[in-house]
Amino acid sequence: MVQRNDPCWCGSEKKYKKCHLDPDQNKNKKSLVGNQKKEKKNPLCLSSEERQKMRVAGAFNAQLMDYIRPYMLPGITTNQIDKLVYDYTIQHGHIPACLGYHGFPKSLCTSVNEVVCHGIPDERALENGDIINIDLTTIVEGWHGDSSETFFVGEVSDEARFVTQISFDSLYHSIRAIRPGGRLGDIGIVIQNFAENNGCSVVRDYQGHGIGRTFHQAPSVPHFKDTFSANFILEPGICFTIEPMINAGTWEIVLDRKDKWTVRTKDKKLSAQFEHTILMTESGPEILTQTKLGPKEGHSFLRDGQAKPKSFGVLAKIRS
Numbered sequence: 001m002v003q004r005n006d007p008c009w010c011g012s013e014k015k016y017k018k019c020h021l022d023p024d025q026n027k028n029k030k031s032l033v034g035n036q037k038k039e040k041k042n043p044l045c046l047s048s049e050e051r052q053k054m055r056v057a058g059a060f061n062a063q064l065m066d067y068i069r070p071y072m073l074p075g076i077t078t079n080q081i082d083k084l085v086y087d088y089t090i091q092h093g094h095i096p097a098c099l100g101y102h103g104f105p106k107s108l109c110t111s112v113n114e115v116v117c118h119g120i121p122d123e124r125a126l127e128n129g130d131i132i133n134i135d136l137t138t139i140v141e142g143w144h145g146d147s148s149e150t151f152f153v154g155e156v157s158d159e160a161r162f163v164t165q166i167s168f169d170s171l172y173h174s175i176r177a178i179r180p181g182g183r184l185g186d187i188g189i190v191i192q193n194f195a196e197n198n199g200c201s202v203v204r205d206y207q208g209h210g211i212g213r214t215f216h217q218a219p220s221v222p223h224f225k226d227t228f229s230a231n232f233i234l235e236p237g238i239c240f241t242i243e244p245m246i247n248a249g250t251w252e253i254v255l256d257r258k259d260k261w262t263v264r265t266k267d268k269k270l271s272a273q274f275e276h277t278i279l280m281t282e283s284g285p286e287i288l289t290q291t292k293l294g295p296k297e298g299h300s301f302l303r304d305g306q307a308k309p310k311s312f313g314v315l316a317k318i319r320s
């Protein structure tokens with residue numbers, strides 16, 4: 001158990017008593033969700049039948065990620081990946097959520113190197129040394145599963161490995177930080193502290209989101225500190241994504257002027273992202289989009305002997 005004068009588990013480098021002690025004891029708890037009268041059902045909280053639908057949607061999305069995993073090799077075009085995703089989804093009787101979403105022209109987002117998110121598949125072939133984020137969203141019987149992974153194409157640079165590691169670890173650190181009745185804002189605190197302590201930056205302009213029958217719904221899930229999410233209580237049954245976009249350089253981004261979708265880092269340095277759909281249950285967060293074949297919590301993306309991220313040790317201990 002962390003003591004009052006120990007450093008806080010969230011990585012803020014403040015003393016525990018000055019940081020998360022009160023909220024951990026449910027003092028000063030203001031709830032935007034929970035302020036509603038008890039008998040009124042919170043529409044963001046799913047019933048057990050609805051949770052089951054989301055589990056099925058998340059599992060299919062993960063299965064699709066495992067299906068395309070072996071194709072992430074030099075020479076394949078992102079249009080070919082798009083066709084694989086479209087065909088597999090349709091053949092299984094489901095719908096690619098991205099296709100036609102606010103006019104998006106393809107079935108997934110393919111974000112290569114300095115592309116932060118919403119890259120559009122095209123005729124460019126992947127090259128040795130690229131990193132590519134594959135962001136998949138599927139509608140399964142009316143319910144959405146949404147997840148993404150960053151893949152290495154052949155041999156990639158140490159910087160690519162590092163920023164990918166920070167994105168992956170920050171996602172899992174944030175998942176371990178949350179609990180039923182806890183605060184949504186802890187996600188952003190943990191991700192920002194971890195990324196910035198390791199010399200990386202966190203994208204502000206795009207956030208995680210509530211998910212269910214709707215692709216993007218309340219609450220917004222910032223991957224940085226903010227006041228609104230700090231007061232939002234994670235009630236059991238709430239479903240949302242965490243999808244930290246972590247940059248090797250500046251957090252600032254530029255939207256492509258022509259296609260109005262592709263988001264790039266302002267300094268053209270690398271950006272990496274991982275995303276899971278998460279269901280908060282009575283006993284803790286459940287990852288709905290865990291793949292069978294992909295990297296598991298604790299996975300190392302680093303070259304043998306490469307300097308590891310500064311650890312985030314206290315967190316794991318208290319939250320386990």
Ligand code: MF3
Pocket residue numbers: 097098099101102104108109118135136137146241243275
């Ligand atoms: N999958 C993305 C997310 O994580 C959203 C992509 S929307 C699209 O929220 F239109 F660009 F496909």
Ligand code: CO
Pocket residue numbers: 146208209241243275
């Ligand atoms: Co998402």
Ligand code: CO
Pocket residue numbers: 135136137146147148243275
């Ligand atoms: Co996504």
